[in-house]
Amino acid sequence: MKRKSYDTVTEAMSGLRKLGYTIDFSILTDQECLVCHHTASHLSPNQFGIDCFYRFEGNSDPGDEMIVYAISSNDGNLKGIVVNAYGHHSDNATSAIVKKLQMHSY
Numbered sequence: 001m002k003r004k005s006y007d008t009v010t011e012a013m014s015g016l017r018k019l020g021y022t023i024d025f026s027i028l029t030d031q032e033c034l035v036c037h038h039t040a041s042h043l044s045p046n047q048f049g050i051d052c053f054y055r056f057e058g059n060s061d062p063g064d065e066m067i068v069y070a071i072s073s074n075d076g077n078l079k080g081i082v083v084n085a086y087g088h089h090s091d092n093a094t095s096a097i098v099k100k101l102q103m104h105s106y
Helices: 009-018 097-103
Strands: 025-028 033-037 039-041 048-056 068-075 079-085
Touching: 009 048, 009 079, 025 039, 033 079, 048 097
Parallel strands: 025 079
Antiparallel strands: 025 033, 033 039, 048 068, 068 079
């Protein structure tokens, strides 16, 4: 995927949706998976890949430190977005799912 530059999390999410990343995934650390509550889709760490990511640093507020991930299921049927905090506000850093995401974000 050709990497584009975005100024905000909202712009990145909008741009990725235009590229077909239409599912909004959440991280379920207790179940070690990504989930879409709308479609009830679940992906464990070995069921998806990270196509690209965009890291946003809070200029005035460290709480704005976010990473937007474009992910695809290994079978190619699901494409979506995961947004996760990093740095001081990342409270789920021990989760296997978060560790997989973080491998690609630095």
